[in-house]
Amino acid sequence: MTSVIDVFDVSKNYGSQHVLENISLNVKRNEIYGLLGPSGAGKTTLVKMIAGIETPTNGRIKVLDTDMPNLHNMTRIGFMAQSDALYVELSGKENLEFFASIYGLKGQKQKERIEHAASLVNLTDYLKRPVHQYSGGMKRRLSLAAALLHEPEILILDEPTVGIDPVLRQSIWNELYKLSDAGTTILVTTHVMDEAEKCGQLGMLRDGRLIASGSPQQLKESTASATIEDAFLYYGGVRNEN
Amino acid sequence: MRTRALVKRIIRQFIRDKRTLAMMFLAPLLILTLVNLVFSGNDYDPEIAVISSQEQMASQLEKADKSFTIYENKTLAAEDLENEKLDAILEINPPTTKITLEGSNPTANKAVMMTVEKTLKSLTPKNNQQTSMETEVTYLHGSADMESFDYIGPFLIGFFIFFFVFLIAGVSFLRERTTGTLERLLATPMRRWEMVAGYVLGFGIFTIIQSAIIVSFSIYVLDIMMAGSIWFVILITLMLAVTALSLGTLLSAFAKNELQMIQFIPLVVVPQVFFSGLFNIETMADWLQPLSYLMPLTYGGQAIRDVMIQGGGWPEIYDEVLVLAGFSLLFMILNVLALKKHRKL
Incomplete structure (x- = not known):
């Protein structure tokens, strides 16, 4: 693969504030x-x-073997921001038309x-509403x-399931699995521990550092934890002792 | 293509936001009407005495406009003028024409001058060289330096267009940032210049409509003096609107919220009122005067006056129009650079 x-080895500072320190990972x-x-x-x-x-x-940072930021690469990435970046005066359909045209x-x-995209997220009947x-x-x-409109090779989702009811959350995850099977790479952020179990690989981030990474199974086994939450506490604790 | 998508989206959003549309189109009309009422009141019918060596000319004038009355005696006319029974005395003794204005009421002065000019023009055959007849104007009181709505009106048209477009464009672009959609757009392959161009074009369509409405309203409803072509006035106001549009979107990059955008009004918009020629710049301190060259409204206001009052055409206004185009281009380039703060590409 x-x-x-x-x-x-990525670090990010805003002024004197260190937001991220020496992060290395690959997907x-x-x-x-x-x-x-x-x-x-x-x-x-x-x-x-x-x-x-x-x-x-x-x-x-390299995406698809190209240094980011790169405008061409952006057509191959789908990004869903944490805040709903939508034009509320427009209807759902008009919003999608706008992004599709871009x-x-x-x-x-x-x-x-x-x-297709609207039916995936169960919004077909509501597209005409503002x-x-x-x-x-x-x-x-x-x-x-x-x-999802432009069939991106890489999908980056920032907290995609916040505020979504469990039934729909399940159906969104099923959709993500389907996309993944079809060849899409998915990077998803979450603060919900049980949701982390659904991922193939996990990176645990705390105070700007990557404290652990691996499959959920590996992370639990190597820390002898029953849940991801316990594993997170374990790694977080190790760091505190240092 | 991407710019076109943006233009289409802006148009759709605008049409949904009826109140903003009303603010852009109707608020300037309301304010202009108020200023017009304050400054000019009702149409003024002047009383003008005609004293002429040519009796035929005098009676023609009397017939042409009810403002004119033939006086045989100059002393009597002078007395009536002093008592404010008359607004002016018109003496026609070819080759000279002499107008003596009572002069204390700017509205009356303007009315007299317009009536005389209009009537003489209508009486003189077009191919007759006598139109170049010299007119000497003297004032019993006051002088030609006066302000009235005809004088400040052209400037106010420019000002209100500038003000409302600046505010609406600035807040819209700001909202794109605060709602996270700017960031969302930056995650797409849309280039920074495409974004700025999209905004200028999308809003530009509405500013065209706005300019046309405000200018037509001023001329046909408020009956503001209009010596030149309406198309030139629309062109100038449109250039002024594009300048305000590009400046508003540029400055919104330096505001965190709507309130901070509104704080730019006393900093950016109000000084333009003082330095752009509504008030006399020559009487200001020397070191202050060059500031007027930095104000887009100086060029816009001057050009609109050139057309509306002096009847100027393209040769009189092209330099001001080019300066406004330059301002717009500069602000747009700066905006493309300012967006770099959000994305390097």
């Missing part, structure tokens, strides 16, 4: 990689740098992709649909 996201093709950590750990900053929105202070999708192809009438969960789903 080839590596599609490579992060080499292989088809993998679902979960970044687990409490809020404020630096998850969002890390995925933004991988998506090419931010640039690292030190170190480098990725160069037009005509029949655009229509098909919008229908987004300001949407519930929080519907907005999250519309954001996800917008990230």
Whole structure:
């Protein structure tokens, strides 16, 4: 399996504030990689740098063997931000049309992709409504649909399931598995420990450092923990003792 | 392509936001109407005495406009002028024409001058060289240096367009940042210049409509003096709007929220009122005067006046229009650079 996201020794400072320190990780093709950590750990900053929105202070990031940020690569990445970046005056369909056009999708192809993405997130019946009438969960789903429109090779999702009900969360995860089987690499951040178990690979992030990485199974076994939460506490504790 | 998608989205959003549309299109009309009422009141019907050596000319004038009355006696006319029974005395003794204005009421002065000019023009055949007849104007009181809505109106048209476009464009672009959609756009292959161009074009369409509405309203409803072509006025106001649009989106990069955007008004918009020619710049301190060259409104206001009051055309306004285009381009380039703060590419 080839590596599609490579992060080499990346640090990020905002002024004197160190947000991320010496992060190295890589994500292989088809993998679902979960970044687990409490809020404020630096998850969002890390995925933004991988998506090419931010640039690292030190170190480098390669996506699909190209240094980021790179405009061409951005057409191969789907990004769903933590906040729902939607135009609330417009209808769901108009939002999707806008994002689709930006990725160069037009005509029949655009229509098909919008229908497909909307049906994936169960929004087909609500597309004509203005987004300001949407519930929080519907907005999250519309954001996800917008990230899927251009069939990206890499999908970066920042806290995709916040505020979504368990049934729908399950169906979104099923969809992510399907995309992964079809060849999409998925990088997802979460602060929900049980959700982390659904990922193929995990990186545990705390106070700007990657404290552990591996498959959920490995992480639990090597720390003799019953749950991911225990494993996280174990690694977090080790770091505190140092 | 991507710019077009952005333009289309802006148009759709705008049409949904009725209140902002109303603020852009109707608020300037309301304010202009108020200023017009304050400064000029009702249409003024001047009383003008005609004294002429040519009786035929005098009676023609009397017939052409009810403002004119033939006086045989100059002393009597002078007395009536002093008592404010008359607004002016028109003496026609070819080859000279002499107008004596009572002069204390700017509205009356303007009315007299317009009536005389209009009537003489209508009476003189177009191919007759006599139109170049010299007119000598003297004032019993006051002088030609006066302000009225005709004088400040052209400037106010420019100002209100600048003000409202600056505010609306600035806040819209700011909202793109605060709602996270700017970041979302930066995660797409959209280039920074495409984004700036999209905003200028999308909003530009609405500023065209806005300019056309405000200018037409001022001319046809408020009946502001209009010596030149309406198309030139629309062109200038449009350039001014694009300048305000590019400046507003640029400055929104330095505001964290809507309130901070509004704080730019006293910093950026209000000084333009003082330095752009609404008030007399020549009487200001010498070191202050060059500031007026930095104000886009100086060029816009001057150009609109050139057209509306002096009847100027392209040769009179092209330099001001080019300066405004230069300002717009500069602000747009700076905005492309300012967006670098968010994404390096």
